[in-house]
Amino acid sequence: MTDGMFGTKGSGDTSGYGGLVPQVTMAGSSQRPFGSYFDDVTDDLERAYPEFSDAIERVVVDRGELTLHVKRERLVEVAFTLRDTLKFEMCMGVSGVHYPDQTGRELHAVYPLLSMSRNQRIRLEVSVPDGDAHIPSVVEVWGGNNWHERETFDMFGIVFDGHPGLTRILMPDDWNGHPQRKDYALGGISVEYKGATMPPPSDRRSYT
Amino acid sequence: MAPRRIGMGLKMGLEEKIPSGFVLTTVEKLAGYMRKNSLWPATFGLACCAIEMMAVGSAAKYDIARFGGEVFRASPRQADLMIVAGRVSNKMAPVLRQIYDQMTAPKWVIAMGACASSGGMFNNYAIVQGVDHIVPVDIYLPGCPPRPEMLLDAILKLHEQINNEKIGVNRAQIIKEVELAAMNAKPTHEMKGLLA
Amino acid sequence: MTTFDPYAPSRDTTEGKVFSVTGGDWDSLVQEIGATKEERVVVNMGPQHPSTHGVLRLVLELEGETITEVRCGIGYLHTGIEKNIEFRNWTQGTTFVTRMDYLAPLHNETAYCLAVEKLLGITNDVPERATVIRVMMMELNRISSHMVALGTGALELGAMGPMFFAFRDRETVLEIFEMITGLRMNMAYVRPGGVSQDLPAGAYTKIREGVKLMRKNFKDNATLLIGNSIWMKRTQGIGYLDLAGCTTLGITGPVLRATGMPWDLRKVQPYCGYENYNFDVVTADTCDVYGRFLIRMNELEQSLRIVEQCVDKLEKLEGAPVMVADKKIAWPAQLALGGDGLGNSLDHIREIMGTSMESLIHHFKLVTEGFRVPAGQAYVAIESPRGELGASVVSDGGTRPYRVHFREPSFNNLQSVPAMSEGGMVADIVGAVASIDPVMGGVDR
Numbered sequence: 001m002t003d004g005m006f007g008t009k010g011s012g013d014t015s016g017y018g019g020l021v022p023q024v025t026m027a028g029s030s031q032r033p034f035g036s037y038f039d040d041v042t043d044d045l046e047r048a049y050p051e052f053s054d055a056i057e058r059v060v061v062d063r064g065e066l067t068l069h070v071k072r073e074r075l076v077e078v079a080f081t082l083r084d085t086l087k088f089e090m091c092m093g094v095s096g097v098h099y100p101d102q103t104g105r106e107l108h109a110v111y112p113l114l115s116m117s118r119n120q121r122i123r124l125e126v127s128v129p130d131g132d133a134h135i136p137s138v139v140e141v142w143g144g145n146n147w148h149e150r151e152t153f154d155m156f157g158i159v160f161d162g163h164p165g166l167t168r169i170l171m172p173d174d175w176n177g178h179p180q181r182k183d184y185a186l187g188g189i190s191v192e193y194k195g196a197t198m199p200p201p202s203d204r205r206s207y208t
Numbered sequence: 209m210a211p212r213r214i215g216m217g218l219k220m221g222l223e224e225k226i227p228s229g230f231v232l233t234t235v236e237k238l239a240g241y242m243r244k245n246s247l248w249p250a251t252f253g254l255a256c257c258a259i260e261m262m263a264v265g266s267a268a269k270y271d272i273a274r275f276g277g278e279v280f281r282a283s284p285r286q287a288d289l290m291i292v293a294g295r296v297s298n299k300m301a302p303v304l305r306q307i308y309d310q311m312t313a314p315k316w317v318i319a320m321g322a323c324a325s326s327g328g329m330f331n332n333y334a335i336v337q338g339v340d341h342i343v344p345v346d347i348y349l350p351g352c353p354p355r356p357e358m359l360l361d362a363i364l365k366l367h368e369q370i371n372n373e374k375i376g377v378n379r380a381q382i383i384k385e386v387e388l389a390a391m392n393a394k395p396t397h398e399m400k401g402l403l404a
Numbered sequence: 405m406t407t408f409d410p411y412a413p414s415r416d417t418t419e420g421k422v423f424s425v426t427g428g429d430w431d432s433l434v435q436e437i438g439a440t441k442e443e444r445v446v447v448n449m450g451p452q453h454p455s456t457h458g459v460l461r462l463v464l465e466l467e468g469e470t471i472t473e474v475r476c477g478i479g480y481l482h483t484g485i486e487k488n489i490e491f492r493n494w495t496q497g498t499t500f501v502t503r504m505d506y507l508a509p510l511h512n513e514t515a516y517c518l519a520v521e522k523l524l525g526i527t528n529d530v531p532e533r534a535t536v537i538r539v540m541m542m543e544l545n546r547i548s549s550h551m552v553a554l555g556t557g558a559l560e561l562g563a564m565g566p567m568f569f570a571f572r573d574r575e576t577v578l579e580i581f582e583m584i585t586g587l588r589m590n591m592a593y594v595r596p597g598g599v600s601q602d603l604p605a606g607a608y609t610k611i612r613e614g615v616k617l618m619r620k621n622f623k624d625n626a627t628l629l630i631g632n633s634i635w636m637k638r639t640q641g642i643g644y645l646d647l648a649g650c651t652t653l654g655i656t657g658p659v660l661r662a663t664g665m666p667w668d669l670r671k672v673q674p675y676c677g678y679e680n681y682n683f684d685v686v687t688a689d690t691c692d693v694y695g696r697f698l699i700r701m702n703e704l705e706q707s708l709r710i711v712e713q714c715v716d717k718l719e720k721l722e723g724a725p726v727m728v729a730d731k732k733i734a735w736p737a738q739l740a741l742g743g744d745g746l747g748n749s750l751d752h753i754r755e756i757m758g759t760s761m762e763s764l765i766h767h768f769k770l771v772t773e774g775f776r777v778p779a780g781q782a783y784v785a786i787e788s789p790r791g792e793l794g795a796s797v798v799s800d801g802g803t804r805p806y807r808v809h810f811r812e813p814s815f816n817n818l819q820s821v822p823a824m825s826e827g828g829m830v831a832d833i834v835g836a837v838a839s840i841d842p843v844m845g846g847v848d849r
Contacts (some may be wrong), residue, residue, distance in 0.1 A: 017749075026800075027780050039424065051447070063522055063782050089651040092785070095796050095809035112783050112794060116651070116665070121674055123783060142655030144660040144816050147478075170848055171334075172299045179333055180487050180807075187333025187484075191326075194399045200331045201491040234647040251454050255845050256506035256590055258458070259552065263578075266555070267571040282454040297848070299461060303451050329499070334484035353589055403408055 027062035034059070037120050038066040041086065044144040048085040049078060062186070067123045072135050075126055079111075088113040091142035094149055094155035098181045099150070107158050111145075128158065137162040155180035156177040236375050243288070243314060244367040246276040250287030250311065252304070257321035257353045261293045270356035275363060284310040287364070290343070291359075295323035296336045308343045316370065317402025318347045318362055321354055328352060445468055447830075451480045457556065457837060458844030462821070474822050481848040485716045489808045494520055495735065495773035497805050499592040501795075503808060505846035506590060507549040510541045511788040512846075513594035515795040516808070518675060522782040523799050524775075527729055533724035534598035535676050540611075540714035541584070541593065542676075542786075543707040548577040550700045550707075552740040554625060557697070557838035561638050563716045569624045576614045576621075583610055591664065596775075597734050598727035603718065611715050613710050621705055630701070639693040643824040643836030653823070654816045657791025658703070659840060662695035669787035676786075681710050695840040700841075703789075721761050734776045736767045774803040790814050790841055792840040812846035 033039050038061055045068075046052040055074035060067040069079050084086045092112040099106055105127035112123050126135055137160040139146050149160040150169040157178040160166055161196055168175060188200025198204075253261055264270045264279055272278050281287040284307045296304055316390070319339050322328035325348040327337030339345060346369065349362040374382055431494040448630055449462040452460040461477030485504055489497045501516040502509040521527050555570030578588040584603055585591040629635045645655070658668055668685040671677040686702040688695030736752065755766040779801040791813025798807040817840045824840075825833040840846040 014441055054722075062780050063525070065781075065783060067781075090654050092654060092783075092792065092794050093811045095807075095811070096780075097798050097807045097809075108811075110781070110796060112785075114785075114792075116667055121673075121783070121785075142654060143652040144819055145813060168479075170482040172479075179484060185333070185489075185547065186331075186487060186491060187328075188331035190336055191331065192395075192397045194396055195401070197397045201488075215438050252452060254459055255502060259506065259589065262552075262556075263571055263575070266567050267575050268568065269575055271571075280454075295481065295483055297480060297482050299482065300451060303480070307452055329503075330483050330485070330488060332484045332488055355588065 020085050027060050029058045030061040034061045034066065037118075038122075041066065041120065041122055042068075044086050045078075045081065049081045055060075065121070065123060067125050069125045069127065072126050072128055075124070076136050076138060076141065078124070079138045082113060082124075086115065087117045088115045090114040090116060091138070091145055094138075094145055094152045096152040096158055096180070096205060100182045102127075104129050107133050107156055109135055109152060109158055129199075133158045134161050136160070137166075139163055154178065157181065209239075219290070226367070235287055235372070236285050236378070237371075239375055240371040240373055243373075244370040247289045247316075247367070248279050248281050248287050249289045249291050250284050250307065251280045251282050252290050252307065254292070254296065254300065255323070257293035257324070257351075260353045260356055261291060261320065261359060264334070264356040264359050270360060272360065272363070273359070275367070277363065285310075285312060287311055288314065289316050289318065289363075291318045291320050292324040292339045292345075293320040295321075295328060295330055296339055296342070297334050298336060301336050301342055304339065305342050306330075314373075316346045316366060317343050318349060318366060319345045320349045320351075320359060322350055322352045322363070325350060417640050425746065428569055444472065451477070453697070454560070457640050458840065459840050460818070460837070460844055460847075462833065464833070466830060469831075471828055471830060471833060474825050474833065476821055478503065478847050481844045483845075483849065486808050486810070491804065493803060494777060494805060495595055495774055497808060498595055499517075499590075501808070501810070502590045502592050503845065504834055505788065505790070505793070505812060505814070505843045507552055507843050508545050508788050508790070508793075509590050509784060510538075510545045510594060512562055512810070513592065514538055514542055514676070514809070515784055515786045515788075515793050516797070517596045518786065519782045519784040519795040519797040520777060522784055523777050523797060524596065524733060525778070526597065526730065526733065529723045529728050529730065530598055531728065532727075533602075533718065533721045534679070536714050536717045536721065537603065537726065538594055539598050539663060539676050539678065539681070540711055540718070541581075541599075543710045543714070544577050544580060546707045546789045547704055548574045548581075551577075553700055553789070553838075553841040554697070557835075557841070558629065558635075559833050561635070563629065563635065566625050566628055568626070569621065573618055573621050576618055580607075580611055580614050583607060589735065589752075595727075595735055596732075600727075600735060602726045608715055608719060611711065614712055616814050618704075619700065619708060622701070628703060630698070636694060638831075639697060639835055639839075640690070642693045642832045643696075643839050644691050645820055645824050649823055651819065653820050654814075655791065655820055657787075657789070657813050658696045658699045659817055659820065660688075660713050660791070661685070661699050663691045664689035668795050669785055670791060673785070675784070681713050681847050683707075683710050690772055693835045696839040731766070732770075736770055741769070763813045776801060776803050785811070788813060790843065790846070791817060810846070812849065814840070814842040814844075814846045818842050818847060 034042065042059060045165055049055065049073070055071050055078055056068050057071060059067040060069065090113070090115055095110045097108045097110060099108065107128050107130060109126045110123060112121065114121055123178055130134055139149065139162070146164070147169060149163050150156050151168060153160060153166050154168045154170050155178055167173065171179065186200060186202035188202060190199050191199040218348060263275065264272050265278060290308060290311060292304065319325045323335065324339050327335050329352070336342060347362045347366050349357055349358060373379070421676050423604050423654040426663055437713065445466045447464045447466055449464060451459040459480035461480065463475045463477060465473040484805040485500050489500050492500065497516060498513050503514045504512050521530060544687055551574040554565040558566035580590060582588050584607055585593040585601070633768060645659060645663070648667055650660045650663055656667065664687055664698045666685045683706045686699045686706060688698050756767050779799055781796065781798040783796045785792045792811070793813055794811035796809040796811065797805060800806040824836040
């Protein structure tokens with residue numbers, strides 16, 4: 001096999017730039033004024049929760065949505081404040097995201113919140129490192145998060161301390177591994193055709 | 209008398225058509241006829257295909273009752289046909305096998321839809337790539353989801369298959385032949401010359 | 405607390421308490437037995453059960469006919485859709501997302517596409533005709549989903565007739581879907597940027613006739629069930645969940661509206677131009693199964709109203725594009741049924757194969773690699789027939805979704821089953837689950 005000019009090996013990368021890893025830059029911290037109701041929400045929260053600057057690592061306003069990055073130790077207190085004082089009665093669940101290249105903050109848990117009385121939506125985000133993936137549970141604040149936290153544990157391995165019964169919910173109870181992490185293989189098998197086999201989507205050539 | 213009655217346009221009874229008043233058939237044909245005409249499906253609707261299966265059972269347009277199968281039995285002990293409608297996840301696989309085992313012989317399986325036949329579009333850790341990994345399948349029905357008419361076609365093809373099924377010694381012999389053929393068959397991915 | 409009863413002494417053995425009854429007070433004996441917790445039976449309404457709306461496992465702890473504890477087991481339909489999407493294009497994500505809540509596929513697609521469009525920043529560039537078509541298809545889908553909910557709910561409670569009527573009306577809607585999108589279910593019709601095809605000729609007539617027919621047919625089910633004393637006895641007062649319970653558990657949709665709260669995302673946080681349509685939010689204030697049933701029946705009529713308004717708008721917008729104008733995002737070929745029975749856009753093929761090399765390259769790159777979406781995350785919520793369907797989409801700037809998570813209403817709504825049923829009777833749990841209308845494809849994803 002001849003070596004191409006750009007150092008590509010095998011046949012996977014057809015872009016010609018073997019091994020080029022694009023930099024992923026997510027939206028950074030935003031400056032005031034945030035726009036629409038986000039200023040009011042952050043002001044109210046600061047007033048109701050004086051240790052705001054201690055607990056909130058970052059405020060991001062992107063694509064018309066407010067995201068508060070909260071430190072995990074303060075999560076429950078901030079949650080109670082948001083629910084009781086700022087009237088964010090409903091939490092739309094927990095979703096996990098795994099960013100393997102953000103060392104020290106690989107696993108994020110995202111909580112979209114909804115205030116029915118004020119018709120507002122914000123988002124809380126908590127980041128934890130891979131080796132110590134513990135987040136305090138908010139089941140006492142919003143009871144509906146019970147199954148969502150179980151699902152995030154099942155799929156990502158984030159342990160929610162204080163959860164009444166943290167077990168696997170979607171995978172069989174004795175499954176090993178946490179499927180939606182980026183280091184967990186898709187697990188497909190090759191498809192057999194007459195005269196050939198086709199690899200599963202995770203192993204096929206990538207056009208990006 | 210009989211020819212004149214035909215001329216008058218009157219319906220003739222079966223007994224007039226038979227030469228000597230006897231009907232001759234084989235046990236196999238009789239058993240096949242009876243089995244196919246009252247095939248009771250077991251409810252094994254899992255996902256989207258289950259809705260099309262419900263449409264086959266309940267919508268007047270695709271009435272399955274005309275083929276004798278509108279009694280979807282919940283209990284596998286009373287069912288003959290298991291229509292696996294939908295994707296089978298790894299968690300559901302032992303349940304599927306248990307239901308199949310609980311069905312009493314004779315029993316047939318239709319793998320309805322792409323997910324049941326081969327895993328469909330979900331080639332991943334969570335889905336069994338075809339229920340034939342778990343239960344022996346008689347009819348594979350492709351589609352995502354298959355139209356109700358396609359399901360009826362599959363059931364009718366199964367009816368023909370059941371009609372011609374051998375029983376007893378003949379059946380054991382056929383099973384042996386099929387097994388031998390499968391043992392000596394070439395694997396699909398080694399069949400050459402068909403892709404050209 | 406066991407007082408010695410000379411007529412019914414008991415002693416403990418390896419098999420539990422044994423009572424020797426020789427006469428005397430029956431009540432004291434029953435009291436004795438009642439003190440022990442040996443009457444509890446654990447029943448597994450397993451994943452394969454005719455009345456669990458799919459593969460839901462309910463583990464019931466019964467004391468006689470009363471449910472003392474109920475636990476839901478889910479995950480029997482877990483397909484890993486969210487992980488699968490991470491290995492596909494943004495456009496291919498539609499085909500996967502459609503199969504989550506398979507009774508309302510267009511809602512899933514629309515939520516996903518709205519989130520992708522929000523990340524792309526083209527929410528205002530989606531043509532109006534595409535938006536109106538999306539609204540019309542979503543409302544038709546709402547009708548077909550409610551029909552299944554009503555039909556199967558009635559069947560589980562013992563009424564067989566409504567099931568046939570419901571599926572008959574569903575066929576009307578599915579025929580319209582087939583005419584417009586090509587498929588009855590799981591159509592992958594709504595794409596990021598618009599919809600994949602315009603309405604074919606004759607669609608307006610068919611939709612109008614369908615609406616007229618459905619208006620007439622909905623009366624059949626209504627006369628059968630509303631006011632039916634057996635139906636009311638089986639559904640009134642059952643599955644009670646008030647507003648406090650709903651907000652704690654994050655429950656939206658007909659269950660929330662049955663508590664009297666008029667929370668409908670189409671009205672309070674309108675998307676896809678819903679603010680331009682005349683329709684009412686249906687509520688009930690009985691918080692029980694009967695209220696939810698009435699809400700679903702009335703929502704059918706409201707959906708028909710919206711569909712009629714959509715058809716009027718579409719006739720005025722005849723000829724407008726249905727895909728966003730940005731060629732770097734829009735799906736390249738507008739498919740049409742050709743003479744050979746296959747859907748090909750022959751003009752487009754003639755251009756890319758015969759005329760322009762650049763078009764061919766552009767088409768190839770767009771279809772294989774897909775478009776790139778700037779990095780960020782977006783959460784878009786729409787009102788699906790079951791409640792708030794939220795799509796939380798994270799992009800890393802590439803051509804593949806980095807993480808797509810769906811906040812399915814049925815996932816939250818099922819958490820209310822213990823609150824609704826514990827303390828009630830076994831027969832009522834069937835009604836309670838039917839009134840929540842869970843779709844296990846959405847719960848397990």
